[in-house]
Amino acid sequence: ERRRNLAGNILLLCYFMFIFKYDIQVIYSIPEELSKGSLVGNIAQDLGLDLKRLKTGRARLHIGNSAEYIVLNKERGVLLIKERIDREALCKQTTPCALHFQIILENPIEFYRVTVEITDINDNAPIFKMNSMLFEISESAVRGAKFVLEKAFDSDVGINGLRSYSLNPTDNFVLKLHDHTDGEKEVEMILQKPLDREKQQEISLVLTAVDGGEPQLSGTVQIHVTVLDANDNAPVFKQSMYRASLAENSPKGSLLTTVSAADIDQGSYGLVTYSISSNSDLILDLFEIDETTGEVHLIGEVDYETSKHYQIDIKAKDHGGLTDSCKVILDIIDVNDNNPIIDLMSTTPSIPEDAKFQTVVAVMSVHDTDSDNNGVVKCFLSEKIPFTIENSSKGFYSIVTESNLDRERASEYNITVTCSDEGVPSLSSSVTLTLQISDVNDNAPVFERSSYEAYIVENNTPGLSIFTVKARDADWNQNARVSYILEDSSVNGVPVSTYVSVSADSGVIHAVRSFDYEQIKDFHFRVKAQDGGSPPLSSNVSVKILIQDQNDNAPQVLYPVQTGGSLVAEMVPRSAEVGYLVTKVVAVDVDSGQNAWLSYKLQKATDRALFEVGLQNGEIRTIRQVTDKDAVKQRLTVVVEDNGQPSRSATVNVNVAVADSFPEVLSEFTDFTQDMEYNDNLTFYLVLALAVVSFLFITCLVVIISVKIYRWRQSRILYQSNLPVIPYYPPRYSDTLGTGTLPHVYNYEVCRTTDSSKSDCKFGRAGSQNVLIMDPSSTGTMQRIQSDKSILDEPDSPLEVRLV
Structure with a gap:
């Protein structure tokens, strides 16, 4: 019922400070030993947070390297006890005892500091280190003689700690308590009635230690007193308190100080021995005293961060059983022996390359358990990268973007944070976090060439692959996936899509139709490369297709004209000399290049010994003197061939009349007409x-x-x-x-x-x-x-x- 009352009196204290975005500290106070699942506090209500924000922000507790005693229930927005808390195990004698942690929210990043103070309950009774205390007291001890008793130890603190002692019986001795400035009580047993060894040689007493809790708890120890013969002088220390200092991490065996006590008695009663009378195991594990010389030495390891001061109680005792006590106050001097501790509270695995300036990518806390300058820490980034580190509040740092990012220059950053203290020599710690830069579609595709030129032989098969255009995109994944599009244009008034097509994925350009060099020799069009980003980016390139000629056209004879209903004859006078130009066969070939190079050959002739044909120019000339014996009518067949592979040819018939006058030609005309199978009406038309x-x-x-x-x-x-x-x-x-x-x-x-x-x-x-x-x-x-x-x-x- 008492614990329920304490749990009902939880203190809520909130302190607001400016941090990076929010720096709110909430303080709760709970008693120790609460059962698992007990309520600590309604953190959502105290911080003014909506329960939905706890879920969407993936709220979590960040406790650092401490044990996890508190858990966050995001459904209810409350803090609950996860493990039973023993204040004495957690903080020992340190007060106040508290748990410190942070509540972290994301999207955006926020954190709040929470302190849970653990209050003490009276769950530990005072105990004595020794099962019994033995004293040998001379019967000559005078009234008022003091005997220092071992103190009890109560691991509870405050009101639940040790409050008083009682001694029973009190026939010869009474208790006297001395309060010290540090709150401890020194217990002395005072002789109020002289001893008589002959009446009572052994005396048994019970010393009871009582704490101040509700209900009170107590512990007892037996005191056995042996009455000796007279020893009327007790040892006396030269100083009631000694002060010394020692640097932490000093080697074992280091001399702290030397205490000294004197006894004016003679013989064995004047011999003094020294011992440490502290009831703390920690003191006995760290220090020892030479029982004869009084030198106090270090036998353990002292740490400034664990304890800054130590009090050593020393007792001097003579052989007569008389004692005196003093204190040694030891101050521990801090040494820079602790590296700064870097705790990454929240990190972002990746950010887009178009992230805004001052975008937060990580939040961390840094602290150094050393003191003064040894605990002053400064953090910096060890490389020249587009990030900077900012001190958002005491002990908290944020890593933010400092300039524009470009994934095409650097797709990943290893950000190394180094924190150094100002001790001599300085100590430092480093932590590295990896940050991925996600791609944004900020690069258009780029063609490998500024323009393309390709050749295709005419009379090609439709669908033939001509060549390939290629564009590359510096972006990544979908943003770098390039598609090729044929831009709308026309060639001689006809859409270019009826000439060529382009593969959207590969950029291969295919011929849609069969080309004819004699109709079109070249044409231009443009191809657009478009990436798969949103919105997409594109670029285009000019493509020129050149049609190459094939020998697909035979020569055409322009002269002499071949008609179906008339006869054309060239007249050669009989007086013609050798080399006389009779006529010229004129032919053309619509092909180009060597496919249009023509040669002329005489295939048949009435008299092959009379005429020849120029191989290159098609001129028909006489090769001998014309005589009267030569027939009037001569018929030549000329073959015109081109130089293609394979070659094509055409033939033409040339009629030649060998005569000096028109009547002579006309006399033979009848024979011509009979040979050519012309009708009789030709004579009329000739005369006309x-x-x-x-x-x-x-x-x-x-x-x-x-x-x-x-x-x-x-x-x-x-x-x-x-x-x-x-x-x-x-x-x-x-x-x-x-x-x-x-x-x-x-x-x-x-x-x-x-x-x-x-x-x-x-x-x-x-x-x-x-x-x-x-x-x-x-x-x-x-x-x-x-x-x-x-x-x-x-x-x-x-x-x-x-x-x-």
């Missing part, structure tokens, strides 16, 4: 054509003569009048004087070998008009400039006759 040509020829002569006379008269008039009058000259056509049978005039050069100054077939231009230029400074003077010569000016131009 000759009549029309003759009429036109005569008309042209009259017109030319008239124009010449007109120009001559105009020039005379201008010369006589001295007027700047520009006469009109009609245009001069290049085919006016022509007698050939070609539908148009062709100007060509012949190139038989590499040494020749002429080249292959070249189509000529119509002769230009005359240009008149008048000089203003000289009247009556005109210049005629003819820019181009007609093909009729060439001396080798053959006379051609078209027979219809």
